[in-house]
Amino acid sequence: MRRLTIASLAILAAAGGLVACATVEQPFVRSPAAAAELARYLDGRVPGKPESCVTSLRADDMITIDEHTILFRDGFNRIWRNELNGPCNGLGRPGYALLTKRTSPSLCRGDIAQVIDTAGGFTVGSCSFGDFVPYVGPMRR
Numbered sequence: 578m579r580r581l582t583i584a585s586l587a588i589l590a591a592a593g594g595l596v597a598c599a600t601v602e603q604p605f606v607r608s609p610a611a612a613a614e615l616a617r618y619l620d621g622r623v624p625g626k627p628e629s630c631v632t633s634l635r636a637d638d639m640i641t642i643d644e645h646t647i648l649f650r651d652g653f654n655r656i657w658r659n660e661l662n663g664p665c666n667g668l669g670r671p672g673y674a675l676l677t678k679r680t681s682p683s684l685c686r687g688d689i690a691q692v693i694d695t696a697g698g699f700t701v702g703s704c705s706f707g708d709f710v711p712y713v714g715p716m717r718r
Contacts, residue, residue, distance in 0.1 A: 605664075611643040618648055618656055622714030630685035631657060631709045641669040644702075651711075658710045666702030667692040673701060684709075 634657065638650040644664040649657040667673045676691045677684065684706065692702040
């Protein structure tokens, strides 16, 4: 009986050591430059109800804020904001492009995107889209 108790304590101590070694994910902190760029596009606009899918987005209307945030222009007065599920490593760096493989005309929450090195053609990162939040404001040019 005593051996079982000592063995149980050893297992508990080992498990406690593993928990102590576990890392806690740090919250994302946007750089001052990225925060200023995001504010430049969204100031004066009002966020609407998040959508899980959108159909009117074009790749040439995409604005990369950082590895966590993408904006899509939709006409003169609406911008869709997408906070990616986790960082999309390499997104926004020169020579890299975002590749999505669509099976429908919509881009949806959970769809996977890859960051591709355009010179070498290989994947350098990937992530999935979050909800699409429309920001509507006065007509701008």
